[in-house]
Amino acid sequence: MALDFAFLLDFRWVLLKGLWTTLQFVTLALVIGLVWGFVLSLFRTSSNWVIYSLSTIYVEFFRGTPVLIQLFWIFFCLPLFLDVNLSDFTSVVIALSLYSGAITSESFRAALKSIESSQHDACIALGLPPTVRTLFVILPQAVLRAIPNLLSNVVSLFKESALVSAVGMADLMYVGQNIANNVARPVEILTAVALIYFAIGFPLTRAVSFVEARLLKVVKA
Amino acid sequence: MNYDFSWFHVERAFPTLLEGLWVTLELTLWANIIGLVLGFIVAIGMMSKIKVITWPLTLYIEFFRCTPALIQLVWFFFCVPILFNVWWSAQFMGLLALGLNLAAFNSEAYRAAIQAIPESHTDASTALGLNGLQRIFFVILPQALLLAMPVLITNGIGIFQQSALVALISVEDLMYQGRYLSSQTFRPIETLTLVALMYFAVSFPVSLTVTYLERRTKRLLAT
Amino acid sequence: MAFVEINNLIKRYGSLTIFDGFDLTMSSTDRLVLIGPSGCGKSTLLRCMMGLEDIAGGTISLGGDPYITGAERGKMTLDKTVQKEVGMVFQHYTLFPHLSVLGNLCLAPMRSRGMGKSDAQDKAMELLKRFGLGDRAKFYPSQLSGGQKQRVAIARALMLDPKLMLFDEVTSALDPELVKEVEQTMMELAEAGMPMMIVTHDMHFARNIATQVVFQERGKVIEAAAPNDLFGNPKQDRTRDFLKNVLNIEG
Numbered sequence: 001m002a003l004d005f006a007f008l009l010d011f012r013w014v015l016l017k018g019l020w021t022t023l024q025f026v027t028l029a030l031v032i033g034l035v036w037g038f039v040l041s042l043f044r045t046s047s048n049w050v051i052y053s054l055s056t057i058y059v060e061f062f063r064g065t066p067v068l069i070q071l072f073w074i075f076f077c078l079p080l081f082l083d084v085n086l087s088d089f090t091s092v093v094i095a096l097s098l099y100s101g102a103i104t105s106e107s108f109r110a111a112l113k114s115i116e117s118s119q120h121d122a123c124i125a126l127g128l129p130p131t132v133r134t135l136f137v138i139l140p141q142a143v144l145r146a147i148p149n150l151l152s153n154v155v156s157l158f159k160e161s162a163l164v165s166a167v168g169m170a171d172l173m174y175v176g177q178n179i180a181n182n183v184a185r186p187v188e189i190l191t192a193v194a195l196i197y198f199a200i201g202f203p204l205t206r207a208v209s210f211v212e213a214r215l216l217k218v219v220k221a
Numbered sequence: 222m223n224y225d226f227s228w229f230h231v232e233r234a235f236p237t238l239l240e241g242l243w244v245t246l247e248l249t250l251w252a253n254i255i256g257l258v259l260g261f262i263v264a265i266g267m268m269s270k271i272k273v274i275t276w277p278l279t280l281y282i283e284f285f286r287c288t289p290a291l292i293q294l295v296w297f298f299f300c301v302p303i304l305f306n307v308w309w310s311a312q313f314m315g316l317l318a319l320g321l322n323l324a325a326f327n328s329e330a331y332r333a334a335i336q337a338i339p340e341s342h343t344d345a346s347t348a349l350g351l352n353g354l355q356r357i358f359f360v361i362l363p364q365a366l367l368l369a370m371p372v373l374i375t376n377g378i379g380i381f382q383q384s385a386l387v388a389l390i391s392v393e394d395l396m397y398q399g400r401y402l403s404s405q406t407f408r409p410i411e412t413l414t415l416v417a418l419m420y421f422a423v424s425f426p427v428s429l430t431v432t433y434l435e436r437r438t439k440r441l442l443a444t
Numbered sequence: 445m446a447f448v449e450i451n452n453l454i455k456r457y458g459s460l461t462i463f464d465g466f467d468l469t470m471s472s473t474d475r476l477v478l479i480g481p482s483g484c485g486k487s488t489l490l491r492c493m494m495g496l497e498d499i500a501g502g503t504i505s506l507g508g509d510p511y512i513t514g515a516e517r518g519k520m521t522l523d524k525t526v527q528k529e530v531g532m533v534f535q536h537y538t539l540f541p542h543l544s545v546l547g548n549l550c551l552a553p554m555r556s557r558g559m560g561k562s563d564a565q566d567k568a569m570e571l572l573k574r575f576g577l578g579d580r581a582k583f584y585p586s587q588l589s590g591g592q593k594q595r596v597a598i599a600r601a602l603m604l605d606p607k608l609m610l611f612d613e614v615t616s617a618l619d620p621e622l623v624k625e626v627e628q629t630m631m632e633l634a635e636a637g638m639p640m641m642i643v644t645h646d647m648h649f650a651r652n653i654a655t656q657v658v659f660q661e662r663g664k665v666i667e668a669a670a671p672n673d674l675f676g677n678p679k680q681d682r683t684r685d686f687l688k689n690v691l692n693i694e695g
Contacts, residue, residue: 064424065417066385068396073417076409121496122538126552127528127604136551140542155287162289166389173291186299194284194292201287217586 005188011179018175019196025089025171026161029096030154036097037104044109055105062102067160071095075167092164100157107149111142148212155204162197172196231411234402238412241398242419248316248394249381255320256380257373260327261365265357267332278328285325290383294318298390315387323380327373334369335361371435378427382420395419445508447472447639448493448608454501454514455485455492462488463663466502470641470656475634477642477650477671480660481686486643489660490610493641495527506530506608528556531606535613537593539585539600545572546581549600557604564603571599575629591622595629602633609633611642615649627653647690651675659683 008015043055062070074095079086086094115138123133165174176193180186266278285293297318302308309317338361346356366373388397399416403409446469453466462485470476478486491497492512493504499514511526539548549568553559559567572578575595585593594614601609611630615623627649634640634653644650650657650671657674659667659682667674667683678684 060425060428061417061421064382064428065420066382066396068385068388069399069413069417069420072400072403072409073413076403077413080410116538118534118536118538119540121491121494121534122540124496125494125530125532125534125601127524127556128552129556132551132555136555137540141540144542159287159289162291163386165291173289173295176292177295180299187303190292190296190300194288194296197288197292198284202283205283205287 003188004185005192007183007185008188008192011189014175014179015172015193015196018170018172021169022158022161022171022173025093025096025164025169026158028093029100029161030157032093032097033100033104033153033157034150036101038108040101040105041108041112044105045112059102059105062099063106067095067099068163068166070099071163071167074098088167088169092167092169096157096161096164099160100153103153103156104150107146107153108142110149111144111146112138114145115141144215147215148208151204151208151211155201155208158201158204159197231408231415234398234406234412234415237398237402238395238416238419241393241395242423244312244393245381245384245395246423248312248319248384248387248392249377251316252319252323252380252384253377255316256323256327256377259320259324260373261331261362263324263328264331264335264365267328268335281321282325282328285322286329290318290322291386291389293322294386294390311390312387312392315384315390315392319380319384319387322383323376326376326379327369330369330372330376331365333372334365334367337368338364368438371431371438374427374431374434378424378431381424381427385420446470447474447507448641449505449508450489450493450502451505452502453489453492453499453504455488455497455499461663463492463502466663466665468658468665470639472507472639473637474655475640475642475653476656476658477644477654478658478660479644479647479650479686480666484660485663486660487612490532490612490641490643494530494532494610495522528604529607530610531601531604531608532610532612533594533597533601533614535616537585537590537597537617539593539597541585543584544581545577545583545585545588545596548585548596549603552600553603568599568603571602572596574632575599589622590618591625594618594626598626598629598633607639609638609640611640611644613643613645615644615646645690647675647687659686661686 040055040059043051044059046052046055071092075088075091078091078094119137119141120133123137128137161171162173164171165177168174172193176189180189183189263278263282266274267282269275294315297314298311301314301317342360342364343356346360351359384394385396387394388400391397395416399412403412406412448468448470450466450468453463455461455463455466466485466489468489478489480486488497492499495512499512499520500516501514503510503514504512506526506529509523509526511523513521515521540551543551546565546568549571550561550564553564553567554561569578569581572581575598577592577595577599580588580592580596585596588596597614614630615626618626623646627646630640630642631653640653642650642653654671657669657671658665659674659678659680661682667678667680669679674683675687678687
């Protein structure tokens with residue numbers, strides 16, 4: 001069949017608006033997830049077993065189930081539990097933040113664990129008190145080491161965000177599928193949508209590798 | 222909260238959900254077979270010095286890694302029949318998309334593992350008189366598999382979770398059945414929670430195994 | 445009263461016993477070099493003295509002060525003020541990778557001694573210049589050679605004016621051509637009168653820097669003597685065998 005990509009131009013503003021929606025809730029979920037993930041990673045190193053177990057179960061559960069079911073659960077079950085009406089946008093941000101927090105906490109935890117014990121030895125040999133050790137030696141290194149992982153979480157969340165189309169949120173994916181149905185030209189529209197995702201996902205992925213290579217040089221002294 | 226829990230519906234729903242889980246597991250298994258085999262072939266291809274081979278492969282890998290799995294799935298479902306005039310079932314299309322997606326990620330895992338194999342092994346193989354294919358099968362593949370194992374399993378279980386997406390192109394997997402039943406019975410909390418637990422029950426033990434394997438590989442390589 | 449005194453030291457890792465009643469003394473004018481086969485507990489001894497290892501028995505004293513006392517059950521007692529008078533340099537530099545050379549030197553004096561920023565920096569620059577590293581102050585550890593890293597690590601330990609310096613195989617991770625500069629720095633420190641305990645595999649260097657050499661095997665002192673005596677005329681068979689082996693290997 002004859003393909004015709006020219007008609008896509010008519011839909012450029014609709015598609016861009018979809019992309020804008022995607023970027024909005026992804027950014028919000030990322031910021032909330034970053035804070036929540038850091039708190040969770042501290043919980044997971046807690047010596048209080050109740051805090052430790054609850055946070056571990058939380059993280060494992062969100063990492064061990066499809067994001068799609070998490071999304072449906074927040075969308076359909078949370079309002080029943082809380083007896084409130086949540087807007088689509090709020091529900092989506094809640095669901096993605098909860099997920100992003102779980103994967104972010106793992107990045108922080110891995111970074112904390114990767115710091116060699118000889119760094120602790122050096123701190124003791126220099127007579128650094130525990131608070132100084134944590135704040136000035138361990139924390140900065142943990143953040144530096146977590147950066148590549150945190151960035152690849154950004155890519156993951158960006159990709160997972162296409163799921164929100166399944167609950168009727170008008171993101172890029174949803175808009176694309178809608179147009180494809182209306183004009184009966186799925187090949188052109190869906191290819192274009194894929195390319196838009198690619199145009200953002202690819203540079204992000206490359207940035208991760210770049211930053212990773214640069215940071216490894218600094219951290220492995 | 223004033224929600225009446227009704228586990229009666231859940232009991233009735235259980236057999237249907239199990240059927241769905243079976244479809245999900247089938248998809249996961251076949252996608253993993255495609256991913257493990259094709260992923261290795263792609264990784265070997267990427268080692269080639271011929272640009273005509275590496276360029277299309279790079280494009281393939283990057284495309285599948287940098288776009289949402291959902292658009293890949295939907296694209297296969299709607300566009301492949303039109304472009305190539307083939308009319309396969311939704312389940313098969315879903316399987317193809319998931320398999321190709323996994324192969325792209327696995328090829329990266331293999332590649333990292335192959336790079337970690339000391340170069341001296343290539344020299345040793347030459348010294349032992351092994352030809353190129355023998356080297357790939359008897360020296361590189363076993364080591365790459367061993368080194369890449371934790372990542373391959375993690376990717377494999379990732380595809381198990383991603384497979385929930387096929388519900389959106391109406392393949393009757395666990396996710397699809399869960400959604401169908403929750404709207405049929407108006408019991409979303411019970412049904413969706415049960416579905417989530419079923420997914421978790423499969424992937425959690427696997428993720429524990431990965432942690433264990435990683436610790437063992439580290440010890441193996443440390444000596 | 446000796447300057448350093450180790451009495452009846454007991455150290456175990458699980459069921460493995462490293463020291464079972466180990467004694468050693470050293471005067472404040474000594475530079476003591478520990479030699480012996482690998483796995484004989486030389487590094488462990490230094491780590492115990494630094495307070496990095498929990499010991500199961502015995503005492504370690506500095507200047508007549510027993511600052512570490514082992515306990516069979518529970519944790520040893522450790523006097524942190526005396527511990528801070530001991531400085532240590534490790535095999536793998538252990539510089540803080542996220543801090544510049546200057547940052548590495550100033551962290552401890554500023555954060556645990558309450559020294560002002562400009563005072564700390566002045567002192568750091570003085571030490572760096574003394575070691576010929578004045579132009580490296582703003583560099584990060586990853587931008588330095590191994591020899592430079594190790595000299596920075598020595599300077600970092602000296603920032604706290606230690607009364608005793610411990611050197612744990614500080615040249616073992618270095619390329620041969622970088623060993624000299626680190627050894628020179630240590631010689632300079634020796635000439636300035638710093639008491640040191642050194643673990644090394646470099647017998648030539650040991651002979652040059654030591655006032656006292658201790659040959660240790662399986663957690664026991666086999667022989668302790670001045671370097672010329674121990675290397676020139678070892679009294680014990682085991683010392684002789686060990687020296688014959690390592691000197692042969694070194695060619």
